[in-house]
Amino acid sequence: xxxxxxxxxxxxxQEGENATMNCSYKTSINNxxxxxxNSGRGLVHLxxxxxxxxxxxxxxxxxxxxxxxxxxxxxxxxxxAADTASYFCxxxxxxxxxxxxxxxxxxx
Amino acid sequence: xxxxxxSPRYKVAKRGxxxxxxxxxxxxxxxxxxxxxxxxxxxxxxxxxxxxAQLDKSGLPSDRFFAERPEGSVSTLKIQRTQQEDxxxxxxxxxxxxxxxxxxxxxxxxxxxxxxx
Numbered sequence: 001x002x003x004x005x006x007x008x009x010x011x012x013x014q015e016g017e018n019a020t021m022n023c024s025y026k027t028s029i030n031n032x033x034x035x036x037x038n039s040g041r042g043l044v045h046l047x048x049x050x051x052x053x054x055x056x057x058x059x060x061x062x063x064x065x066x067x068x069x070x071x072x073x074x075x076x077x078x079x080x081a082a083d084t085a086s087y088f089c090x091x092x093x094x095x096x097x098x099x100x101x102x103x104x105x106x107x108x
Numbered sequence: 109x110x111x112x113x114x115s116p117r118y119k120v121a122k123r124g125x126x127x128x129x130x131x132x133x134x135x136x137x138x139x140x141x142x143x144x145x146x147x148x149x150x151x152x153x154x155x156x157x158x159x160x161a162q163l164d165k166s167g168l169p170s171d172r173f174f175a176e177r178p179e180g181s182v183s184t185l186k187i188q189r190t191q192q193e194d195x196x197x198x199x200x201x202x203x204x205x206x207x208x209x210x211x212x213x214x215x216x217x218x219x220x221x222x223x224x225x
Contacts, residue, residue, distance in 0.1 A: 033213070042112075042199060042216040043151070088150050095141070095164060096214060098150030 005099055006089060012105040019076040021102040023089030024069075030092040032065055034074050036085045037101070043088065046074075081108045110134070112217035114200050120223045121190045129185045129220045133202030140183050141214060142175055143199040151199055157183060190224045197221050 007022045023032070031050045035043040049056045049065045049072070056063045062075040076083055083106045090096040113132045121127050133140050139158055143151035144167075154173065156164040159180035168175070172191075177183040187194055201214040 035216075042218045043201075045213045045215070048213060090150075092212075095153050095156060096151075097153065098143075100148075100150050 006087070006102045008102060009100070010103045010105075012107065013079055015079060015081055015106055015108050017079055017106075019079050019083070019104055019106070021074045021087050021089075021104070023072045023074070023099055025072075025089075025091045025097075025099075026070065027091075027093060029067075030094070032063075032072050033090045033092065033096065034061075034063060034072075035088045035090060035098075037088065038085045046087075076104075079104075079106045081106050112200055112202055112215050114198075114217040114220050116220060117218060118221050118223075120225065122225055123190060123192060125190050125224075126186065126188045127190055127222065129187075129198050129222070131183045131185070131200030131217060133181065133183070133200070134204075134215055135181075137202035137204050137215075139203040139205065139212075139214075140177055141201045141203075142183070142185050143201065144169075145197045145199055145219070147196075154185070154198075187222075190222075192224050195222055195224045 005024045013019055031048050033048045034046045037043045047058050047063050049063050060077045065072045086101040086103045088098050088101045090098045115130045141156050142154040144154055145151040153167040155175045157177040160177050172188045174186045197219040199219045201216045203212045203214045
């Protein structure tokens with residue numbers, strides 16, 4: 001069964017805008033990871049945030065983690081058409097448990 | 109270097125047939141994972157190997173599913189007597205370390221899309 005719940009399920013924005021995706025989970029975690037999946041392709045690891053971290057940056061990506069609320073957010077700044085993909089959060093409970101994903105469309 | 113590769117990329121099977129899906133992890137990676145991804149869903153964990161040892165097979169949906177990694181590198185996921193509900197993308201991932209407490213970054217292959225008619 002899937003633990004993570006991404007919100008929204010789908011998001012459509014214009015190039016240059018920021019995109020924010022949220023993830024909620026249910027149990028204690030070792031870390032939380034975000035992955036991207038382009039249509040028909042495998043998953044690509046984006047960023048890992050440990051349970052004792054609150055915020056992490058990587059390029060145009062910013063991830064926050066609030067373990068008291070059991071939630072995380074992924075912010076993509078200055079989005080590009082190439083960012084169009086599905087984004088999944090995955091909680092590490094000794095194995096990865098994925099949510100259902102947010103489908104992001106960035107319109108040129 | 110080469111990433112994780114999977115073969116075949118697409119497989120069509122008639123209901124009742126046996127299928128074998130292959131995964132070549134990144135060389136030297138200790139951990140190997142199999143996931144099943146249904147259309148419109150996130151991947152769901154099937155099984156985990158640390159080298160040749162299958163340490164967790166709690167996600168395998170039935171005893172028709174069997175996985176092995178006999179020499180600690182290449183892995184095969186076998187599905188016997190396939191059913192229509194087995195239709196999905198099967199993803200393989202590997203990671204460098206074998207620390208069960210923390211999965212760490214996993215590197216995914218492109219997946220095998222299985223369609224059971």
